[in-house]
Amino acid sequence: MKKAEQPTLKQIQYASPGEPLLRSDPPLNFNKMIKNGTALIALLSLFCFSHCNPGGGKNAIATDSVSIAAGEISFTKNCSGCHNFKQDGIGPQLSGVTGTLSPDWLLHFIKNSQQMIASGDQQANQLFAKYKKSVMPPFEALQDAEVNQLIAYIHAQKATGSQANKKNNGISNPIPGPIVLSNLVVNLQPITQFPATSDKPPLARITKLGFQPVTGNLFVNDLQGRLYKMKNDKPIVYLDIAKLKTKFINKPGLAAGFGSFAFHPEFASNGLLYTTHTEAPGSGKADFGYADSIKVTMQWVLTEWKTTTPNADSFAGSSREMLRVNMVTGIHGVQEITFNPLAKKGNKDYGLLYIGVGDGGSAEAGFAFLEHSIEKIWGTIIRIDPKGKNSVNGQYGIPSANPFANSSNNKAVKEIYAWGFRNPHRITWTKSGTMLASNIGQANIESLYEVQPGHDYGWPIREGNFVSAELSDNLGNVYPLPANDSIYKITYPVAEFDHDEGKAISGGFEYWGNAIAALKGKFLFGDIPSGRLFYLDVADLKQGKMATIKEWKITINGKPETLKAVCGSDRIDLHFGRDMQGELYILTKADGKMYKMAGAELKP
Structure with missing residues (x-):
């Protein structure tokens, strides 16, 4: 030879x-x-x-238990936010995929799908088109052996009966008309670069901008565990949950870690701050749990922090746990907590904390019975009194005005304010007092809801203004509403867009400032992954009517730009913030930057 x-x-x-x-x-x-x-x-x-070297060859898939177990850990960490083995989501369900695609192709696609799409690979481009130009981030940091373990785990999942028999007659394009590009151009002023907490995008997992309600000092959180105080337009670490909470975790999932924060309206005098974060399964006794036979991927924890020096540049004080919720998967957690900024002393809403509790991916995982019920906390917006004591665990109060506080159903979760959400990712109010929630959808619809106490918003039997597939079918399908829809008493969105336009609605704000006349009366929001920027006129927000969504463009320091270009990434991870004066900000997680809307004009 x-x-x-x-x-x-x-x-x-x-x-x-x-x-x-x-x-x-x-x-x-x-x-x-x-x-x-x-x-x-x-x-x-x-x-x-x-x-x-099992799994190391082009056509090999390891079948040993060690490789599969390691692959499951990797899948939970890296993939479960977009994929499962039952239903299509942001990406395809993966059960049986190794029967149609070679391990070698899967390895290269997982490591850099964008490169394969750009190279003209036929299968990669078919997936790119089918999932409406949603691009999977590269996983080049994973060694080939790790990817092969991941493929081994995927290979071990057999096609389910529902997938084998799933219907394919859903609406292929639920909202055919495109979002129109408006003549609104907003100039962004770069404010700061946040410290990198990762060596690859997203460099800084900044997700929320808020302010101290008396001084107006801006604060921004990073999912890795830090709360920054802005001082002279520079971030300084005010609170590091990752250091103070020994069981803190920031994986798996795109939104695990330090989820949200809210200052009590009287923070300047009482020093009370509230946060949510994730911990490993079994880190504490859950106040809201389910049968032991269902897996717990993580726990979301609501904490009250108390400081005696509210104006200090770093936190010093104590904390207490208020409630703890088990989650089936690493997605759709407790990513929003907020106080009603319009409520004043003497108002029944003053000092009450609103909390958006996602469904934890329970529908996709096959446990839809955990949601869409006033007897379950998942997929709800709850309202509590942080200073009260009449909850089951005695750590907070349940306002008597809550819609189910005095329900004849003794199993009702009395904390619930509204229900039937997939992921009420952001909660805000218009100047007129209308409460709004942006709800991240499944595979078709991103929606904005007018929230009213006790109302049902439909998930998982509805996705936006459409019938969602029966759970024995594929949740990736939607269908027209029936002629008579009164039996369910669903409250539908006031605005929505489909996945031809974006994949995950970024909660926004009505412009309350005085510096930019062109933004008056507008609610500005966008799409988290792509960074597309949208607005609607607040006057068009009426229940039973769909408000028109329009797109807007940006300049940065007067130069026409796109967020994709300046971030250098296909995934922007867009978020909005508003300061005490009502001026608006943009956060881009991909590169860890913060911008202020400094001007706008309507160009001909």
Whole structure:
């Protein structure tokens, strides 16, 4: 056998899973090899490679329990936010995918799908088109062995009956008309660069901008565990939950970690601050849990912090746990807490804390019975009195005005203010007092709701203004509303867009400032992954009517730009903030930057 013909380990291929490995490239000529004494060496190489490097070849998929277990950990950490094995979501359900795509192709696609799309790969571009130009971030930091373990876990998941029999007659394009580009151009002024808490995008997982209600000092949180105070337009660490809470975790999922924060309206005098964060399963006794037979991926914890020096640049004081919620998966957690900024002393809403509790991915995971019920906390907006004591655990109060506080149903969750959400990601109010919630959808619809106490917003039997697929079908499908829809008493969105336009609505704000006349009367928001920027006229927000959404553009320091270009990433991770004066800000998690809306004009 000539030297050039000798097989290399990288060239040796696996047969189908479980078969002996006796193939190579080029093919082995054993008669010739026996003559020159190389057959034994080749056979030993094949044997060692097949047993010492399972999953390492082009056609190999490891089937051993160690590889599968390691792959499950990696899947939960890296993939579960967009994929599952039952229903299509942001990306396709993955059960049975290894029966149609080769392990080698999957490895390269997982490591850098964007590169494969750009190269013209037919399968990659078919997926890109099918999932409406949603791009999976690259995972080049994963070693090939880690990706192969991930593929081993995916391979071990068998196609479910619902997938094998799923219907394909859902509406292919729920909202055919495109969002129109308006003549609004907003100039952004760069404010600061936040410290990187990762060595790859997103560099700083900044998600929310808020302010101290008396001084107006701005604060921004990073999911990695830090709360920054802005001083002279520079971030300084005010509170580091990752250090103070020993069971704190910031994985798995795109939104795990330090989720949200809210200052009590009287923070200047009482020093009370509230936060939510994630901890590992079993870190504490859950106030809201479910049957032991259902997996707990993480726990979300609401904490009250108390300081005696409210104006200090760093927190010093104590904390107490208020409530703890188990979650089935790492997505759709407790990502929003807020006080009604319009409520004044003497108002029944003053000092009451609103909390958006996502469904924890329970519908996609096959446990939809955990939501869409006033007897369950998942998929709700709750309202509590932080200073009260009449909750079941005695750590907070339940306002008597809550819609189910005096329900005849003794199983009702008395904390619930409204229900039927998938992920009430952001909560805000218009100047006229209308409460709004942006709800991140499944595979079709991103929606904005006018929130009214006790109302049902439909998930998972509705996705936006459409019927969601029956749970025995594919949640990726939606259908028209029935002619008579009164039986369910669903409250539908006041604005929505489909996944031709974006994948995850970024909660926004009505402009309350005085510096930019062109923004008066507008509610500005966008799409988290793509960074597209939208607005609607607040006057158009009426229940039973769909407000028109328009797109707007930006300049940065007067120069026309796009967030995608300045971030240098296909995933922007867009978030909005508003200061005490009502002026608006933009946060881009991909590059960890903060901008202020400094001017706007309506260009012809």
